[in-house]
Amino acid sequence: MTISDGLTTAEARLLGQRCVEGHEWYLPRQRCPECASAVSVFELSGSGTVFAQTSLHRHVSASAGFATGSERASAKKEAIGIALVDLDEGVRMMARCIPGTPIGSRVVVSIVRDRASHKLVPLCEVVAG
Ligand SMILES: [Zn+2]
Known part of the structure; x- marks a missing residue:
């Protein structure tokens, strides 16, 4: 979004x-x-439960943008988690998460700015209980 x-x-x-x-x-x-x-x-409330989770790795250049072509050799590799979250309203959505976030975790989804792409992305964070 x-x-x-x-x-x-x-x-x-x-x-x-x-x-x-x-x-x-x-x-x-x-x-x-x-x-x-x-x-x-x-x-949406943002409150929900992690239905599925996976991790992917991307190259990020020194300028904090996505590394392309020859930049990849010197770029840092960064892991990001991607979760499918079932919101309490009954809506399923995709959001960033910490890699390895357990399935079934209670989370809150908010909109944050990605530091590499500078785009707004949904991020889910585990809440206690
Ligand atoms: Zn309808």
Whole structure:
């Protein structure tokens, strides 16, 4: 979710969509994917449970951007975790996480700025209990 997609405001709130029939989802759509009804936007709590998790490794250049081509040899390698989170509202979404975050962990998702790409990305953090 980015500012330009119309579902994250300048205050970086986590927003979802729902239709008049009550179906809810995270990724922006013109119509409900289940019944094709009109949609409206609502704020998600961010509270949820990790459904799945994986890690990937990327090269980051000294300028903190993504390393490309010949930059890769001198770039640092960084691991990032990617989780599928089932939000308490019933919406499943993808978010960054600490690599190795256990499946079933209770988390809170917020919108943060990625330090390599400078894009706004969802990040989930484990909460106690
Ligand atoms: Zn619907």
